[in-house]
Amino acid sequence: MSRNSQKEFIIKFQASYIRPIKQESINLMKRKIAYIVSLLLTASLLTSCEMLGDNCQICHQVTYDNGNPVDYGEETELCGDELFAVKANPETTYGSITVRWVCY
Secondary structure, eight states: OOOHHHHHHHHHEEEEEEHHHHHHHHHHOOOHHHHHHHHHHHHHHHHHHHHHHHOEEEEEEEEEEETTEEEEEEOOEEEEEHHHHHHHSSSEETTEEEEEEEEO
């Protein structure tokens, strides 16, 4: 074997030996990235409005009779347009009865 053919053989051998290792590590990296992305996606879907930045709040209606609270409605999480609508019209009065949304 000539010296040039020996060098070519060594280079081809090294390339064929290194390439599968690189491909295997690349595949492992792709699987890790896919796993992390799926975890982040799942976590963001489970947090509902909070990750979307809709500034969600817990609200309930309070009914007042002559300024004294007489009834408290169920707590509800409101986000986005619903929350905006509640804050735009915070209370309604019928005679001495006032119904007011309270959010926190």
